[in-house]
Amino acid sequence: MSTAPSTETGESQEPVTAPRPRPAVTLRPLVLRLHFYAGLLVAPFLLVAALTGLLYAASFQAEKIVYADELTVPVGDRKLPVSEQVAAARKAHPEGTISAVRVSPEDNATTRVLLSGVPGVDDTHTLAVFVDPYTAEVRGALEQYGSTGALPLRTWIDEFHRDLRLGENGRLYSELAASWLWVIAGGGLALWFGRRRTQRKLRGTSGRRRTLGLHGTVGVWAAAGLFFLSATGLTWSTYAGANVETLRTSLGQATPAISATAGDHAGHGDGEASSGGAAEGDLDKILATARAEGLGDPVEIVPPADASSVYVVQQIQRSWPTKQDAVAVDPATNEVTDTVRFADYPVLAKLARWGIDAHTGILFGLVNQLALMALALSLILLILWGYRMWWQRGRDSAFGRPIPRGAWQQVPPLILVPAMAAVAVLGYFVPLLGIPLAAFIVVDIVLGEIAYRRGRRTYAQ
Secondary structure, eight states, X not given: OBOOOOOTTSOOOOOBOOOOOOHHHHHHHHHHHHHHHHHHHHHHHHHHHHHHHHHXXXXXXXXXXXXXXXXXXXXXXXXXXXXXXXXXXXXXXOSSEEEEEEOOOSTTBOEEEEEESOTTSOTTOEEEEEEOTTTOOEEEEEEEBTTTTBOHHHHHHHHHHHHTTSOGGGHHHHHHHHXXXXXXXXXXXXXXXXXXXXXXXOTTOOHHHHHHHHHHHHHHHHHHHHHHHHHHHHHTSSHHHHHHHHHHHHTTOOOOOOOOBOGGGTTTTTTOGGGTSSOGXXXXXXXXXXXXXXXXXXXXXXXXXXXXXXXXXXXOBOSSSOXXXXXXXXXXXXXXXXXXXXXXXXHHHHHHHHHHHHHTTOTTHHHHHHHHHHHXXXXXXXXXXXXXXXXXXXXTTBTTOOOOSOGGGGSOHHHHHHHHHHHHHHHHHSHHHHHHHHHHHHHHHHHHHHHHHHHHHHHHO
C-alpha cells in the first residue's frame, strides 16, 4: 500500500490501493502450468490411445472385408430351422459347449453358434462357428470376443487399445489417459478463450505463435468430442468405472438384469449338456416365443446354464435405434418367465449404453466411426503440436523451458480452498486423476522449497 503526497491546499488524499486482479487473471498461471505439465506427462499415453483408437474405429469396416467368407452367404429361398443349423455346427465342432446362438440377422448373413470351453481358445473368448442358414454348410470358425462379436482382427486392436495386451494391469494406461483427457482439454479451452481475440489469429503468423494457433483452433473444435471420449471411457474403466457403477446403483439407475431362474419347472434340461443344459430342438420354439414378444433381429439365444435355469433371448442391436429387449423362456412350458425392455431402462442406464456404444463406434455405424477417426486424428495432431510448442519455447540451450513455479500462490484463498476441496472429492472418485495430481503437487512443493533454500544459501554467502 502507498500514500499519495499532500496537495498544495494541504488536503490529504485517501490511500490508494492497487485494484484486485480478476479471478480469471489469478487462475490463468495455474491453469497454464497444469495444462503444460499434464499435457507433457500424459501425452504419451494419450498418443497411444489415439493411435489405437483410430485403428479400432477403422477395424469395423476392415473386419467385413477380411472375414467376408465367414460373415456373408448367397441369399437362398428359405432359411432352415435354427436347430438344424446348430446341429451342423456341432457335427463340425463337437468340442466345448454352446454358450449362445446368434441367428442370421439379415438375408445374406450367416448364423453364429458360439462355443465356450474349447481347447486352445482363450477363456474370455468363444469359438464362433459360422453356418449358412440356407444350406447348413459350415463356412468356418473364428475366435470371438465381447458382446459386439469382435473377430480376431478387431479383438487384437481392441485389446491393444484397452490394455496394451498386458491384461488388467495394462488397463491402467487407458484409464489414466481418460482421467486426464478432460482436464487437459478443459485447461486448453480456458487458456484459448482467455487470450485476446487478436492473438488467436493464424493468418500472417509463424514460429511458435503459428503452432499455438493451430493447436488452439483444432483443440477448440475437438473439445466437445474429447470431453465425450473422456467421460465415456471412464464409464467402464477399472477404478473410476466401479465408482460410477456404485453411484448408479445407489441412485437406482443400474442396468436391469433379466432373471433366468426356472421357477416351478426346474429339471427340464437334464442330460442335455451339449447345448449348455437344454435340448437343441427347443431352439425354434424358444425363438418363436421371443418373436411373439416383439423381439426382432438381431437376436442371441442363450441356453440355460444348468437345470434350474431357462433360455434367455436378447436383442443385440447396439446401433441406432438401440434394440436391447430380452425375455426369459421356460422350454418345459414355452412360457415367458421374465421380460426386460430397453424402453424401461433408467435414464442413466440408457445414457451409459448409448455413451459406450458411441465411444466404440457402433451407435451410428459408419458415420460414428468416421467421427471417431477424425477425433483421434485431431488428438494426435494436438499432441504433436503441443510437443512442438515445448521445443519452440526453449531459448538457446534451454530446451523446453518450463512454466514458472508458484502459480498456485497467486490464487486468492477464497478460490483456492474450495477448488482444492472439489479436486480432492473428484480425485477420490477418479483415482488415476487424484493420485498423480497429488504427487505432482507434492513434488512441485518440495522442488520449490529446495530451490528456495538453495537461493537463500547462495544469497547468504
